[in-house]
Amino acid sequence: MSDPFKKRISRHALSLSVVVFLLAGAIGLYISTVLKEQHVRTERAKAVSLVQTHAYHLQSLLEHTLSSNYALASLIHEFGGFTRWFPRVAQSLHRIYPEVNNFALSPNGIVDQVYPMEGNEQVIGFNQLKDLAQGEEARRAFTKQEMILTGPVDLVQGGQGVIARLPVLIEDRWGGEDQFWGFTNTVIKIEPLLTSVNLGGLFEQGFSYRLSRTDLPEEILISEQVSNGFDEPVSVFLELPNVQWQLQAVPVDGWVPNSLIGMYVVVSLLVAGVIARFVFLACRMHEQKQQLAFLLSEKTQQALSTARRLSSTLTAIPDPLIEICANGTVTDLHVPSDEAEIYNCFKVGEHFSAHLPHEAAVVLDNSFAEALRNGSHRGAVFNLTIGEVNSWFEVSVVCNQADNLEHHQSYVVLLRDITVRQDAEEQLRVAATAFETQDGILISDKDNHIIKVNKAFERISGYREEEVIGQSPSVFSSGRHDATFYQAMFSQLEETGSWEGEIWNRRKNGEVYPEWLSISTVLDQQNKVSHYVATFRDISESKASERKIRQLNYYDSLTRLANRNLLIEGMNFMMQDKGLYNRQTAVLFIDLDHFKDVNDVWGHKAGDQLLQEVAKRLSDATRAKDTVARFGGDEFILLLEDVDVSVNPDRLVYRAGHVARKVFKAFERPFVLEGNDYQVTVSIGIAIMDEASEDPLEVIKQSELAMYEAKNTGRSQYCFYKASMQERVLARVQLESDLRHALEHDELQLFVQPQWNGMREMVGAEALLRWHHPERGMVSPGVFIPVAEESRLILPIGEWVLRVACAWIAQWQKQEMTAFILSVNVSAVQFSQDDFVDQVQRILKEYNVPANSLQLELTESMLAHDEQDIIAKMEALKAIGVLISLDDFGTGYSSLSYLHRLPIDQLKIDQSFVANIEQGAKNASLAESIISLGHSLGMEVIAEGVETDPQFKWLNDKGCDLFQGFGLARPMPVEDMLSLYRNTVDVE
Known part of the structure; x- marks a missing residue:
């Protein structure tokens, strides 16, 4: 390898390592940026959590402290504006709410009482409505009739604070509108308040903070402790009575320290340098491998050339x-x-x-x-x-x-x-054997003359081979197929080369039989037809089986009417194949009223006989082209012949009503069952099927809904389907689904309505179920309780109510409310459970609750069910010690002799009797009779629905023991009831 080549490779390695260093450095800096952002998000999340904690404590303390205003307002309202009790009550409240600087009462907006007086003397005579600094918000509280938290303001007694004013209305003694009395005031100094919630702890934990009021056009600073700037703070809002505060915080040293940023940059550059060094070394090693490979390839070139020549020679040989x-x-x-x-x-x-x-x-x-x-x-x-x-x-x-x-x-x-x-040789042997198969085989030449048949052909047709050789297959024709059929067969053979289908042929003895025939053409080397090969098998037995299967699959075995399958196929045919353009048909859903009574009284044999007679009468009441089907049990469906409605849109409606009336007419004659006459009525629902219909089952469902509507309106009548029926069903299903969701996600609430004695002392309460739906708002119990009973969701709901009630009673026992009795309503579905008594006993034991502190309210209509079971369960509950109240007394028409046998502790006069006391002597005498009856049976009597003082006074004069109603107290959360109970006791 030449030196220039080596230098070129070395320069390449150096360049690649530099590129890698720059790329790795860039990635490292990007990762550093991501880590920095992640660090900021984490720190902000921690700061938000910390600020939310301080904000929560501050808001909780304020809400708790400001609730004292409601106690003062309630007492002013209760005593009609008299305030002599104020010093003693304010002293008690000051012990409960130590954060309050002072309590004050300001009739007509002028402060005339304050507690404690020491240090607050300058407040007396202060006119809140006319003060320049506080008058606007005092007037706003008066206008809105709601408590408003004012501040921060400079207090008359010195320092800054917040003032919560609650306007108080009292009843007009002449029956007019409630009159404005004045304000109850709770004054809280800001500095002690913030010290109580340790707001300065934020600064000690390294955060600058700022607390301000933000609901006004200009933000008002309440408190702050800031160091080194206040950039990008986290914020939490406090929603207080008609005002909004904001708490903000930011780390003293900023969200990201500069030292951390420097460390990220240094680490990124170091990692990039290490990676670049590894890349450079790897390139050098690769260069050395390339040099060795080049030298090895030069040495082996000749050997490879020789091997290729030998390999080419051997490859030319096609066999091993x-x-x-x-x-x-x-x-x-x-x-x-x-x-x-x-x-x-x-x-x-x-x-x-x-x-x-x-x-x-x-x-x-x-x-x-x-x-x-x-x-x-x-x-x-x-x-x-x-x-x-x-x-x-x-x-x-x-x-x-x-x-x-x-x-x-x-x-x-x-x-x-x-x-x-x-x-190929094997296939020839197999073909020779396969020719003698169980199916008949016939081979003809191109002119359709038979040249070969097998043994199965002779067995099926009855002809011997020598009798048909040279003949045309037309000798087997049955005469059932015309010339058009055979022309279509040969046209398909010519176009596709094959034909398959069912055909009727004739045996040698003249018998006509069905066979399944397959014909294939054989082509010669010129791609012309040389032979025809036909295979066939006798399908006489399968045709008979097919008829039986169709009978079982499409017809009801008892009534011989069309069954569900045939009905739906017919409806699909009308919808899809026929189309119903400008045409309509009707589906009549017929249900026998009280058919179960027949099976129960005379047995299922008589029931089957009745169904057969019903099927016959329905068939007689319809036309031949109408379909009568048994849909299931005692349900029948009539599918009427479709009619043209392009000229008269009401034509089908008229005919459907006419058929329904014919059916009613057919059922006027009694049926004879087991030698006895039995009158049967039917309810009919009608749905229209037209070109817009897509699903048969949907149309049947519509007719069924219409049938149930007919039953609900009195039975023995017919009703046409309307969209509102489906909407009611969907609404009921949705309500049930929402109720299940409410049970799973704790949307149900338990309110209580106090019960009072004749001296207006709270001695007990009734637990009332409430449902606050996230979208519908408050759902009436009259709406969701029937759904809960139908779906049996009332069982887990009822057990939940019992558990909550017993948990409350257990707490009250520790708070010196031992004589307080809590009543719980029990559904008939809940009471009918076999283990209901065991369930009550188990829950009482679980919460260690005295049984005589729990009272179960049963409705009078429940007594109409299983008498022995009800008495046994009531006696078992009484043995435990549980009290029993009979609710809605006078509306259920219960027997007095039966009532005398029941171990009932309390009768509850229904509110309908109480409401009519003032409307006439007859209504009043009914209520008086119930009171007298209850006392004569040794029972306590309570009246519900007491809404006016005259009603209370009249019932009290007549000896009624307890009272409950809006005139005394509305249903409320348990905390409000306990507060009302304690205030009543304190006042007394």
Whole structure:
């Protein structure tokens, strides 16, 4: 290799290493940039988490502290504007809310009471509505009738703080609109507030921060601690009563230290240098390999030229060539590329028989003996299985002898693959055997004269071979096919060279039979027809079987009417093949009303007899071209003949209604079952199928929906399908799906409505289920409870309600609310469970709850079901100690004797009776009678739906024990109820 060539390669290695260094350096710098951005994202995420934590504590503390305003407002409202209780209550609240600087009351916006008074004397007489600094937001609170957090402001008593004002309305004693009383005020100084939540801890942790109010046109700074700039801060917003605060923070040293950036750059350059060095060394090694390869190629060029000439000579030989010495060892082997598998049979250096079957080795051994005697031998044949192919070879052997010395003898063996020839001979033998198959075969010449038949032909047709030779196949014609049929057959034979199909022919004895016939043409070397070959088989038995199968597949075995398969095929034919352009047909879905009663009373045999009679009457009530089908069970479908509606669009509607009335007329006569007359009615749903219909099952579904609509409106009538029916079904399905989602994702809530005694003391509450749908908003229990009962989702919902209720009771027991009773509604589906009592007992034990603190409310309509089961379960619950309340009393028409046997603790007067107390003496007497009945049976009586003071007073005067309703308290979250309970106790 010349020196210039070496220098060129060395320069190439150096250039490549420089390029690699620059590329690796660029990639390293890019990765450094990515790492820097990742570092910034990570630090910002940490900062956001930290800021959110401080913001959450600040917002939670403010919300907790400002809730004291609602307690003061409730007491002002409760006492009608009198505030003599304020110092004592404010003192209690100050212990609960230590962050509050002072509480104040300002009737008509003028502060007249404050606690603590010490240090806040200057506040007395302060007019909030007319103050320049605070008046605007005080007036805004008055206008919106909502609590507003004002600040930061300079406090009259000194320092900066925030003020939460809540406008208070009290009832007009003359029944007019509620009147504005004034404000309750909670004043919080900013500096102690921020110290309580340790906002300065952000700076101690290396963050500059800034707290400001942002809901005003100009941002107001509340507090900040900033060092070294405030670039690209993270922000968290605090949503407070009608105001918005923002907390921002940024690391004191910035998001990325400069030292880290420098380290990234240095590491990138070092890595790029190492990679470039490795590339340079690799190029040098490659250059050395190229030099060695060049020298080796020059030395072997001549040897390769000689080998190519020898290889060309051997390649010209198309068959395997083997050289074998006198002792049988293979010394050389040449095999064409298309027969490379032969290498597995002859291994150089091994005996020729080492890898051959015994039969093949014997053939070669005999061939060598013949070649030794005669100098050569050919014609011997043997077969080998190479891979998965069985191949045949013809052997040619030449014996070479040197100086007539035996030990110098050798054999040259040529193997010729004759597999194709052997296969052709085999196929001829197979064809001769196959000709005598079970199918009849007939061969005719180009003029269609029979020249050959097989034994099966004689057996099927009855003709002997000598009787048909020279005849035309037309002698077997049955006469069932016209000339057009045979012309089409020969036209197809001429065009495609084959024909296949079903044909009827005649046997020698005159019997006509069906056969499956296949005809193929045979072409000569000039590509002209020389022969026709026909094969056929008798299909008489298969045709009979086909008829039976069709009967089973398309007809109902009991009524002999068309079944579902035939009906749907017919509808598909109308939709797809016929098209129904400007035409319509109707589907009538017929269902027997109360068919189950027949099977239950007279048995299934009578039920089958009734179905057969119904099928006969439906067939008599329709036309011949109408389809009557049994769709399943006691469901039948009428598919009317399609009619043209281009002139009269209502033609089909009129006819469908007419057929429905004929069906009703046919069912007016009673059926005779087991010697007894039995009157059957039907409900019919009708759907129209026209050119826009695409799916038969969809049309049937529409007619079924219409049938259910007919049942819902009273049975024994017909109803046409409307899109609104489908929409109601879809809405109900969607509601059920949403309810399952709500159960899985905790969207259900449990509210409570307090229950009061005659002295307006809260003694208990009723747990009420609420569902706040993320899209629909609050869903009424009257909407989703029936769906839950139908889908049996009420079971897991009911168990969840019991568990939540018992968990609350367990907490109340620890808070000195031992006499407080919580009522839980129980569905009829839930109560009918076999293990319901065990479930209640298990949950009570799990939460360690006294049984007499839980009261189960059962509806009066539930008592109409299994009487013995209900009594047994009630007694089991009473044995545990659980209280039982009978809800909606007076609406379920229950028997008084039955009621006397039930272990009920409480009767609940339905709100419909309470609402009508003031409307007449009759309604009032009903409520009074229920109270008297409950007391006479030893039961406690509670009235629900109490909405006015006159209702409360009347019921109290009549001896009603407990009261519940909007006039006393609306359903509320449990936290609000507990707060109301404690406030009531404190006030007392």
